[in-house]
Amino acid sequence: MKKTLIITLILVMAITASLTAMAQDTKVLKLSHLNPQQPKEVATAAMAEVFKSMVESGTNGSIEVEIYPNGVLGNERESMEQVQSGVTQSYIASGGGMATFYPMFSIVNIPFSISNYSVAYEVYDGEFGQQMAADIEEKTGFKVLGFGESGGFFQLTNSERPIKTPADMEGLKFRTMTIPIHMEFMRSLGASPTPIAWAELYTALQTGVVDGQHNPIPIIKIGKLEEVQKYLTLTNHMYTPYVWVLNSDFYSSLTSEEQVVVDEAARVANLAGRGVNRLIEASDEGLPYLAEEMEVYKPTAEEMQMFKDAAIPASMEFIEEEYGEEGAQLAQDYLDAIEAAQEKFGM
Numbered sequence: 001m002k003k004t005l006i007i008t009l010i011l012v013m014a015i016t017a018s019l020t021a022m023a024q025d026t027k028v029l030k031l032s033h034l035n036p037q038q039p040k041e042v043a044t045a046a047m048a049e050v051f052k053s054m055v056e057s058g059t060n061g062s063i064e065v066e067i068y069p070n071g072v073l074g075n076e077r078e079s080m081e082q083v084q085s086g087v088t089q090s091y092i093a094s095g096g097g098m099a100t101f102y103p104m105f106s107i108v109n110i111p112f113s114i115s116n117y118s119v120a121y122e123v124y125d126g127e128f129g130q131q132m133a134a135d136i137e138e139k140t141g142f143k144v145l146g147f148g149e150s151g152g153f154f155q156l157t158n159s160e161r162p163i164k165t166p167a168d169m170e171g172l173k174f175r176t177m178t179i180p181i182h183m184e185f186m187r188s189l190g191a192s193p194t195p196i197a198w199a200e201l202y203t204a205l206q207t208g209v210v211d212g213q214h215n216p217i218p219i220i221k222i223g224k225l226e227e228v229q230k231y232l233t234l235t236n237h238m239y240t241p242y243v244w245v246l247n248s249d250f251y252s253s254l255t256s257e258e259q260v261v262v263d264e265a266a267r268v269a270n271l272a273g274r275g276v277n278r279l280i281e282a283s284d285e286g287l288p289y290l291a292e293e294m295e296v297y298k299p300t301a302e303e304m305q306m307f308k309d310a311a312i313p314a315s316m317e318f319i320e321e322e323y324g325e326e327g328a329q330l331a332q333d334y335l336d337a338i339e340a341a342q343e344k345f346g347m
Contacts, residue, residue: 027258029055029065029250030088032079034198035222037069041280042222043273044092044242045069047148050272054265059258075197076100080245084141089250092148094198095240096177101140105243106181107319107331108132111311114239117152119341121274124241128337132330136243143251145266148242149274151216152281155236157229158212159205162295164233165303166190166310175201175213177240180322181315182214185237188314189307198223205229214238217287218280226293234298235307244270 031051033044040046052065073079073088076097082088084101091097099105114120123129124147133144156163158172170190176182183193191212196204204210205228213225214237220226244266251259280286290296299307319331 025062027063027250027254029063029090030068030073031065031090031092032068032071032073032082032088033092034071034076034079034094035069037067040276041285043149043151043218043276046276047092047244047269047273051265051269054268055261058261058265063254063258063262071199075199080142083245083247086247086249088247090145090244090246093243093245094150094177095243096179096182096195098136098243098245099177099179101142102136103180104135104323104327104330106179107323107327108334109179109181109185109238109240110315110319110331110334111185111237112308113335113338115236115342115347117274117278118345119338119347120239120241122341122344123334123337126337126341128333131333135330137248141248142243142245143248145244145246145263146270148244148270149277150240150242151218151222152239152277153236154214154216154238154240155220156212156214156233157220157225157231157294159208159228159230160211162231162233162297164297164299165306172212173210175204175210179240181318182238182240184315184318185311188311201225202228216277217290218277220290221280221285226290230294232290232294232296234296235304237307237311242273 031048033048035042035044037045037048039049048067048069052067055063055065071079073082076094077100079088079091080093080097080101083091095105095109114123129147136142136144160172161168163169166189172191173194174186174191175196176186176193178195183195186193194210196210201213202223202225205213205225212229215225251262254262287296316331319327
């Protein structure tokens with residue numbers, strides 16, 4: 001009896017020691033984003049959920065992913081700084097969040113430069129995306145896991161009047177992210193740009209601090225902006241991706257096997273986010289829903305050319321003046337990548 005008890009105690013101690021060692025070896029990856037954790041409705045939520053599942057199963061639990069949605073850890077700048085300092089490990093940043101730390105991100109927001117999703121995915125998943133990711137890491141220290149999708153192509157909304165041509169933008173106050181070329185875009189159309197944080201946008205529109213804003217259809221729906229905006233104009237004028245960042249030191253601390261799992265999980269998670277956005281756009285939760293709540297206008301080809309004639313030259317001039325030779329070269333690389341993608345798909 002005594003011998004059996006001793007053996008049992010030894011086994012318990014061994015199991016406890018083993019579990020303790022496993023717990024000590026577990027790496028915690030805190031991943032934050034600004035939107036609700038609703039994977040079937042929100043792209044960043046889908047990205048986070050898929051990433052968590054694939055990383056934890058793929059590493060057999062050696063990496064535990066904790067998801068912090070809804071900006072619970074802080075605003076965008078604070079979230080980026082937390083990743084940079086290692087307080088958290090990862091964040092899915094908007095274009096505005098990235099531009100604060102990497103100003104040349106403005107360059108990939110040249111209006112009307114990307115015409116469809118196939119081209120967008122080819123550009124950001126391909127050689128140009130890798131080139132820009134490497135430059136971001138060199139200049140900021142962020143490891144870039146990939147370029148996710150904020151919601152697709154940007155549209156214009158406002159509460160004052162239908163917008164059919166740039167002349168209709170004159171005198172309106174439009175909210176933008178802190179991306180300089182977004183602000184230049186609004187100026188080129190005659191509107192007054194006003195940078196406002198996403199968390200404050202609904203109230204700003206509701207109280208008239210700004211008259212309008214621009215965002216993709218799924219983001220308009222997530223933010224319930226149709227409640228405080230009356231008019232929607234389908235311009236498809238920009239494709240601004242999320243930039244998914246990871247603390248570089250944390251990534252370096254992973255084994256090569258764990259790095260492979262994290263990289264693959266991020267690629268698949270990005271696809272999941274894009275899929276969610278396409279489903280929203282195609283379903284009654286997307287444009288058909290907004291069309292019941294707002295007055296929707298699709299500019300004619302002639303009217304769209306007016307937008308392009310006003311915005312594109314102003315944006316290219318802004319890039320040359322603001323970012324010099326380095327910016328001009330990155331812009332050219334970006335436009336070359338778009339042209340190559342269009343040729344690949346026979347466009």
